[in-house]
Amino acid sequence: MISTFNPFETHYDSINDKDDFNIGNSNKNHTVNPLETEAERNIRTRTVTPIVTGSSVAAFVFNGGVILAADVLGSYGSLAKYRNLPRIHQVNDRTILALGGDLSDADYIKEAIDAKVEEDLVQEDGSEMTPLALYSWCTRLMYHRRTKLNPFLTSVIVAGIENNEPFLGRVNDKGSAYKEFLIMTGIANHLAQGWIRTILENSNQLNKEQAEHLMDRIIKQLFYRDCRAFARYRVCIVTKEGVEFKAKEVQPDWSLAPGLHNTE
């Protein structure tokens, strides 16, 4: 079925909207197209604080590919509420999307992208979303919503293989975007960014095994220090050969802890 879902379109809420109490009328029967959604008309219905949140996403480029990792926890404040919510999403066999921040917004973005992928698919012209195209599209989506003052409170990471080269880029909730070989969002930006940047800048490009090993080390460090981290996580590796997902679990070593004093 052809998807008609368009995230740039204003969505008309036919149940909650005061202008439409004639339940049973489809949207097509409106004589006047509503210009705004309920959320845009009423500032109180906009989400300005994230509710169910995902913690950090870590991603970097290695020799011949990109590696991403994120745990599978959806936190509700400090409650570890949803314990199996993967935040790395495969768009096609060379494009990956990773999301952090508000996870309901993340879900919406995922659905929007899947609708777009399907729209491209039914054209049957062989064109496929590339990482750069998706990155560009995400900048427009995020900027569009921030300009309407109804933002997606998520941080989007797009990774993949573009013209046989690894691609890694990030878009934030305000539509700012940049491409970089190392991207960390959330608390990983403070806990791991500097440490890993030094390693990557001082080593010649890592191979796949080294990259995976380093990523495990990052996640372990985040598990030790980030209160919103979770032991179970997903690692995604994109190379020219394709996309590879791995479900892993941190094996922490707390044997040092009893010996540590005065560290608070």
Added chain:
Amino acid sequence: MVKQHGWYPYEFQSGTTVAVAGDDYVVVASDTRLTENYSIQSRTHSNVYKMHNNSLLLSTGFLGDVLTLKKTLDGRIKTYEYTHNKPISTPALAQMISIMMYGRRFFPYYTSTVITGLNTDGKGCVYGFDPVGSMTEQLYACSGSAMPLILPILDANILGKNTSKPGQVKRTKEETVKMIKDIYMAACERSVELGDAVVVHTLTKEKGIETDVHPLRKD
């Protein structure tokens, strides 16, 4: 995640740009550090954008607005070329930017923008804008996070302002490039948001755009 106290539609990324117009050249420079809340997000992000007609757009401030401005402009440059069957001149492009920015008068593009290029005689031209589209043609321009540090040095070096020897100093393009590199090296010692590298583009009628990257301190 840190609790957010309200949400604000703007943010500011670092970036400092300099543009100097000469009789037969224009030199532009930008540092390549991109920061967000005192953490370095990229060491290779230049704020100079090459436009389709060989003009150079320098834009700093809120990166989301910078990208949007640049993208919209790219489209409009093409539309101009298709409707007028000629590339847009830099002064016409400057006017276009001014109108586009004023179009967002009540929700401005929070960017300090400068557009540079060569006029029909090959003479360098520099146009500076404020966030709502007010435009001035300038001899030189500096904008971005370290602007307060760099602009008075340019005033002194180029126009001889506030020195014992007032008056304009003419420079060749090589001398200008050297001056700009020296200024960036000095400014990166005093601004935490400036560093990593400075890219210097020299635009001449004969050679087009020549690019030079000079490393700066990375701390």
